[in-house]
Amino acid sequence: MGIVLAGVVFFVKSQKNKPITKAPDQSTTTQLPEAKLEISGVVVNNFLKSEIEKNEQGDSLLVDNSDYQIVYFPKTKEFIVSITDSPFNEIKQRAEKDLVSRLGVEKEEACKFNVVITTPRFANPEEAGKVYKLSFCE
Amino acid sequence: MDRCTPEQTCEKEANVALSVYSKNPKINEIYERTVSGDQSVYKRMFPKDLTSLAQDIPAVTKANYTSDADKTLAGDPGVQRPGSSAQIFIPHLGGVYEYFLKGIQTALRPKGFGESALSGISTGVVPGLCVNAPPPYCNVENLLPYFGNDRMKAEKASQICNGESGGNPFLINDGCLTGKFFDYSVGLFQYNLASAPHRCPGAFSAVDEAKKTCTIAGEEGRKKLEACVKKYQDPIENINKAVALSGNGTHWEDWSVAAVCGIK
Secondary structure (H helix, E strand, O other), rough: OOOHHHHHHHHHHHHHHHOOOOOOOOOOOOOOOOOOEEEEEEEEHHHHHHOOEEEOOOOEEEOEEEOOOEEEEOOOOEEEEEEEOOOOOHHHHHHHHHHHHHHHHOHHHHHOOOOEOOOOOOOOOOOOOOOOHHHHHH | OOOOOOOOOOOOOOOHHHHOOOOOOHHHHHHHHHHOOOHHHHHHOHHHHOOOOOOOOOEEEEOOOOOOOOOEOOOOOOHHHHHEEEEHHHHHHHHHHHHHHHHHHHHOOOOOOOOOOOOOOOEEEEEEEEOOOOOOOOOHHHHHHHHHOOOOHHHHHHHHHHHHHHOOOOOOOOOOOOOOOOEEEEEOOOOOOOOOOOHHHOOEEEEEEOOEEEEEEEHHHHHHHHHHHHHOOOOOOHHHHHHHOOOOOOOOOOOOOHHOOOOO
């Protein structure tokens, strides 16, 4: 009886000591408003609220238009910006601007994130097969 | 009266080829002493059956060619590889790495440890001419277990993935709907659902490879297509499909990027 009681007390106590549940991509235990997330130590808008699609691995498609896609990988906290039409440089600039605006951060802060920009061969044969960074971080 | 002075012009695109040579002092001597010579370290350590298969492999380094011309290309003009992706090959050095350094290290370790076994059939240290894909799915480290921890195969796969999708698992090329490409290709390795009926049964009512077109089979076909798209947007499913289609990473001819990257 005593063991059962002790077990119940321990269970209740351990429940009380549990940290606040984090969103899958929050990196700290600090409680943020629902509209915000924290990535690489920077508080950003909760872009996951407007995600278009999610795959089996939990990756989020955030933007999908005829020119580019933006994908977020919560497990590694990485973004991939895919340029799916040409001219590459022009669309890349627009996509970068869109990403920064969606995150609601300054460009300098965006440079702290792990963002890669790529393009498939069907869209831009000359630029495909390489990995680009945000232009304002280079 | 104004005099008329006819001017005749003839515009023609001219290609100018510039050759690049590298000087590699003592490279022949190093190669002979370590790998190719009868008394080389490699030949004294390994059985003749194996050493006779050894290939003369170059090493490769990146280069960037620029000019004031409209277009600057590297290598074979037919491949249309940009000057920024140029590569310089250094004779023999790949063989020194493959056989003398890597091979001997593997031989000195317990069986099963170290990189994949040395083979004369190996294509050497130059898996391809393109850049490896970024994480999290198509980077070499993630692909290694799918290709039996064979780094060469994983690097080739990574470069194919980078050229096909840039590592984006959601990417779709639906060019066959407009006749632009004969593709309804999905995900990391751009698995083409339109290229054979069994790839997404019931999705298309008609496909024409010559005209590069496809027609979705009504509402029912659209639902089937959406299910197939969702399936192959899963990175693991897509990578596994690429492993199977490439014969465990041994042939990549079905991917158009392979020719551009010099991958077989």
